[in-house]
Amino acid sequence: MDLQIALLLSQDGIVNGSIYALLALALVLVFAVTRVIFIPQGEFVAYGALTLAAFQAGKTPGTLWLLLGAGVLVALIDTVIAVRAGAPGRLKRIALWDLALPAVVAGLVLGLQPATLPLAAQVALALAVVVPLGPMLYRLAYQPLAEASVLVLLIVSVAVHLALVGLGLLFFGAEGSRTTPFSEAQFNLGTLTVNGQTLWVLGASCVLIVALALFFGRTLYGKALRATAINRVGARLMGISTSMAGKLSFTLAAGIGALSGILIAPITTIYYDTGFLVGLKGFVAAIIAGLASYPLAAAGAILVGLLESFSSFWASAFKEVIVFTLIIPVLLWRSLTSHHVEEEE
Amino acid sequence: MMTTPILEIRELCVSYGKVEALHHINLKVAAGQIVTVIGPNGAGKTTMLSAIMGLLPSKGEIEFQGEVQRDIEVEHLVAMGMTLVPEKRELFGEMSVEDNLLLGAFQRYRHGDRDEGKTMDQVFATFPRLKERRAQLAGTLSGGERQMLAVGRALMAKPKLLMLDEPSLGLAPLIVREIFHIIADLKKTGVAILLVEQNARAALQIADYGYVLETGSVALEGESRQLADDPRVVETYLGLGGKKQ
Numbered sequence: 001m002d003l004q005i006a007l008l009l010s011q012d013g014i015v016n017g018s019i020y021a022l023l024a025l026a027l028v029l030v031f032a033v034t035r036v037i038f039i040p041q042g043e044f045v046a047y048g049a050l051t052l053a054a055f056q057a058g059k060t061p062g063t064l065w066l067l068l069g070a071g072v073l074v075a076l077i078d079t080v081i082a083v084r085a086g087a088p089g090r091l092k093r094i095a096l097w098d099l100a101l102p103a104v105v106a107g108l109v110l111g112l113q114p115a116t117l118p119l120a121a122q123v124a125l126a127l128a129v130v131v132p133l134g135p136m137l138y139r140l141a142y143q144p145l146a147e148a149s150v151l152v153l154l155i156v157s158v159a160v161h162l163a164l165v166g167l168g169l170l171f172f173g174a175e176g177s178r179t180t181p182f183s184e185a186q187f188n189l190g191t192l193t194v195n196g197q198t199l200w201v202l203g204a205s206c207v208l209i210v211a212l213a214l215f216f217g218r219t220l221y222g223k224a225l226r227a228t229a230i231n232r233v234g235a236r237l238m239g240i241s242t243s244m245a246g247k248l249s250f251t252l253a254a255g256i257g258a259l260s261g262i263l264i265a266p267i268t269t270i271y272y273d274t275g276f277l278v279g280l281k282g283f284v285a286a287i288i289a290g291l292a293s294y295p296l297a298a299a300g301a302i303l304v305g306l307l308e309s310f311s312s313f314w315a316s317a318f319k320e321v322i323v324f325t326l327i328i329p330v331l332l333w334r335s336l337t338s339h340h341v342e343e344e345e
Numbered sequence: 346m347m348t349t350p351i352l353e354i355r356e357l358c359v360s361y362g363k364v365e366a367l368h369h370i371n372l373k374v375a376a377g378q379i380v381t382v383i384g385p386n387g388a389g390k391t392t393m394l395s396a397i398m399g400l401l402p403s404k405g406e407i408e409f410q411g412e413v414q415r416d417i418e419v420e421h422l423v424a425m426g427m428t429l430v431p432e433k434r435e436l437f438g439e440m441s442v443e444d445n446l447l448l449g450a451f452q453r454y455r456h457g458d459r460d461e462g463k464t465m466d467q468v469f470a471t472f473p474r475l476k477e478r479r480a481q482l483a484g485t486l487s488g489g490e491r492q493m494l495a496v497g498r499a500l501m502a503k504p505k506l507l508m509l510d511e512p513s514l515g516l517a518p519l520i521v522r523e524i525f526h527i528i529a530d531l532k533k534t535g536v537a538i539l540l541v542e543q544n545a546r547a548a549l550q551i552a553d554y555g556y557v558l559e560t561g562s563v564a565l566e567g568e569s570r571q572l573a574d575d576p577r578v579v580e581t582y583l584g585l586g587g588k589k590q
Contacts, residue, residue, distance in 0.1 A: 224451055226440065230437045234434075239423035
């Protein structure tokens with residue numbers, strides 16, 4: 001291996017690592033706030049990328065129908081609960097978020113012919129279709145079980161993941177897709193060629209990470225999410241409801257997932273089930289951080305990315321094995337250094 | 346005796362599984378009053394507050410500000426002006442004192458109030474110690490300071506009813522006196538207070554009305570001065586050092 005190959009592999013590793021970092025941050029966030037191990041994170045990556053690809057191919061993505069259907073379902077359930085509780089004040093919110101919002105998104109997608117729009121508008125539309133699925137998913141699958149144990153929530157996550165992968169196959173078919181790059185530019189740094197999309201991925205990841213840090217450090221809603229993660233009862237007593245915090249963290253996770261998919265779609269072919277592997281690598285990084293520390297998760301993600309690209313050079317048949325084996329020494333080290341904490345009731 | 350009650354509880358029952366922990370509790374708190382609930386460990390005092398706040402499922406009627414609460418959700422009650430300072434304080438230990446206080450105003454912020462800075466100045470005026478420690482992490486505070494922060498955080502919601510669960514628990518006598526002084530002062534700001542205490546003497550001194558809770562039922566109730574003179578209360582809760590022998 002000479003320097004140029006090493007540089008190329010590092011570049012690959014860091015680019016993929018920055019995507020894993022975003023996914024790892026989302027996983028840590030969702031776990032800290034809701035105790036859900038969010039396996040379906042990867043499906044949001046695939047849905048984001050494939051929804052954009054469908055727009056560019058001039059098709060209507062199936063995720064749009066999923067959005068409308070999930071919205072109607074959430075609206076029905078919440079309306080019944082609101083009527084039973086004698087709280088008609090909630091109906092306005094339900095109509096706005098679960099019915100009007102998906103209807104407006106559907107109107108835009110069907111009326112605008114996304115294939116003819118500029119790329120930025122296509123990306124915005126794809127996010128508008130996929131991101132609201134996050135809070136709806138929380139409402140349908142997790143909120144009724146908010147007080148259940150981590151294990152039960154994990155089993156729900158596996159089920160949701162399988163359901164979403166199946167829907168992905170139904171919506172997008174078995175063929176993979178790529179999208180047009182954000183930029184065709186190429187730069188030469190010495191012997192290394194850096195293309196524009198790489199810089200987009202790195203830049204967007206950094207911007208997102210800084211934005212998340214500001215959100216958690218400076219805004220009251222960000223602090224409310226941290227408060228829920230630190231002390232759920234204390235947060236409820238401040239009027240920060242567990243379901244509000246859950247929906248907000250799922251919205252963020254869905255947004256991060258969909259955006260990650262959109263960022264990598266021009267450099268990797270995305271299939272309906274690609275998201276799972278991408279998400280799992282983010283999960284390895286999150287485990288390195290003990291599902292608790294954001295900076296450690298980001299560092300772990302870069303490590304995963306580098307390990308993956310170098311092992312694809314040396315032993316490409318084993319590259320996934322090598323990455324996932326990393327989890328064993330990490331778990332050993334964690335089990336030896338940290339004391340066991342009983343899960344709270 | 347009482348003006349219109351801000352909180353009225355009728356026939357409140359709470360069960361843990363098959364065991365009923367609270368039996369048909371009736372209780373009233375009038376606007377601007379301090380009402381205390383005293384009683385031994387395990388009498389159900391904390392259970393009662395948790396049920397009123399919607400943290401535990403219960404049977405019976407809870408009327409807050411003249412409205413029967415059918416849909417008892419903690420968040421909804423907080424928005425209506427009810428707050429609880431729980432026995433365990435439940436602070437956000439890894440966040441600063443200032444952030445803890447800000448979060449106390451979360452529900453108001455959500456409904457469009459943006460005067461949390463002004464409320465925080467009032468809280469700092471009540472608890473100057475918190476102002477000194479505003480940048481410190483809540484988890485590093487002393488016991489007394491933690492209690493002050495818990496009360497201060499509850500006041501950030503501008504409550505109409507403040508419920509305090511054992512504010513003297515685990516605190517040194519001097520700090521207990523300070524906390525009770527502050528509670529008595531809070532009454533002047535118009536907030537109604539429901540004070541649950543094992544320290545019966547201190548509680549009856551500042552309260553207008555009192556209830557004695559024993560094994561899940563109200564054993565006695567009355568004006569706090571009468572309660573403090575009641576031989577049963579003197580013997581059981583005020584000890585032989587009480588003023589009547």
